[in-house]
Amino acid sequence: MTAFALVRHGETAWNRDRRIQGSTDIPLNDTGRAQAAATGELLRGRQWSRIIASPLGRAAETAAIIAAAVGMPAPELDAAFVERNYGDAEGLTGAELDARYPEGAEVPGRETREAVAARVVEGLHRLAAEHPGESIVVVAHGGVIRSVLESVVPGRHREPITNGSVHSFLHADGGLSLSRFDDPIDERSIFPLAEDFEEQNPLARREEHREVGR
Numbered sequence: 001m002t003a004f005a006l007v008r009h010g011e012t013a014w015n016r017d018r019r020i021q022g023s024t025d026i027p028l029n030d031t032g033r034a035q036a037a038a039t040g041e042l043l044r045g046r047q048w049s050r051i052i053a054s055p056l057g058r059a060a061e062t063a064a065i066i067a068a069a070v071g072m073p074a075p076e077l078d079a080a081f082v083e084r085n086y087g088d089a090e091g092l093t094g095a096e097l098d099a100r101y102p103e104g105a106e107v108p109g110r111e112t113r114e115a116v117a118a119r120v121v122e123g124l125h126r127l128a129a130e131h132p133g134e135s136i137v138v139v140a141h142g143g144v145i146r147s148v149l150e151s152v153v154p155g156r157h158r159e160p161i162t163n164g165s166v167h168s169f170l171h172a173d174g175g176l177s178l179s180r181f182d183d184p185i186d187e188r189s190i191f192p193l194a195e196d197f198e199e200q201n202p203l204a205r206r207e208e209h210r211e212v213g214r
Contacts (some may be wrong), residue, residue, distance in 0.1 A: 001172040002128040003135040005043065005183070009054075009062040010035040011163045013155050015200045019093055022086035022143075027057050035164035036062040040069025042166065047132035051075040052127065054082045054141060062164075063139035075139065080123025083110040083141035086203055094202030103206065113207070117147040121176065124148070130172035143204060150176070157181045160199070 010032025014021045041065060053075040055065035059123050063075035087109025089097055119143065120140075127136060142161045149157050152169065159181065161167075168179035199205065 001170060002132055003179075004124060004127075004171065005007050005046075005048075005135070005137045005170045006148060006167045006169065007039060007043075007053065007062065007139045008142055008145055008161055008163055008165050009056075009059040009139060010065075011038075012058050014091075015163065017093065018200050018202065019091055020086050020089050020097065020140075021058075022202050023056070024090045025057050026113045028061050032058065032062070032163060033065060034149055036065035037069060039164045039166065040066040041125045043137060044070050047135060048072060048137050050077050052081065053139040054144070054168070054201060055079055056141070059083075059141060063137070067138065077136075078123060078127075080119050080126070081140040081144055084113070084116045084143040084147075085109065089109070089203050090204075093095055094205075097202050097206075100199060104110050107203070108202075111145060113150075116143060117151045119142050120147050124169070124171060124176060125174075127156065142201065146204070148176070149181070152176050153178050165202065191195045 010028045012021065013120050014024075014026045014034055016029065023057065039062070048070060051067050051072055053060045055077040058093040060075065060077060060082070067075055089101065089107045089110065092100065105145050124138075145161050145167055148169065149167070166183045167181055168183040170177050170179050178185050
């Protein structure tokens with residue numbers, strides 16, 4: 001059995017402005033660094049064997065801050081956990097998205113949700129096979145964490161995925177299961193005022209609303 005703590009990176013300027021980030025490499029802002037430090041303090045309450053991160057700067061820096069807080073080596077970077085590519089929508093606000101790509105219009109270059117889920121879940125299976133019995137922190141992105149949730153417990157969790165939040169999974173007998181959504185680690189609160197991934201990402205919000213309405 002392998003335990004995973006999936007952590008969403010700290011806030012960026014584009015998160016704050018509600019611009020679609022995707023694979024665009026936007027750094028943490030000061031709030032995001034403070035969130036990463038607070039997550040690191042929460043994670044100090046458990047033993048971890050390694051820290052893996054998406055290579056995008058906002059995730060890699062969040063992971064480095066967490067590693068320093070828990071007294072671990074620098075994080076290992078793994079491209080399997082990079083954020084979804086939103087194609088030509090990246091950098092747009094909600095109003096700009098609606099003007100350029102009305103509801104139902106195809107966004108050129110956008111990675112499908114199914115493709116994201118396939119590469120991320122396969123990445124977790126690979127890590128579990130390479131590191132059986134370990135407890136691993138994976139610092140990634142809102143779209144990455146949403147894809148794992150929808151693969152493991154489809155439709156069950158529509159709650160916010162906030163910056164710095166922790167979501168716990170177990171890998172056993174070849175499969176993934178959700179241990180706890182928004183895991184507060186020893187019952188301590190995680191960022192009640194932090195922004196939700198879908199609220200920051202108007203294209204993801206549009207997709208979530210479509211799914212809920214089905």
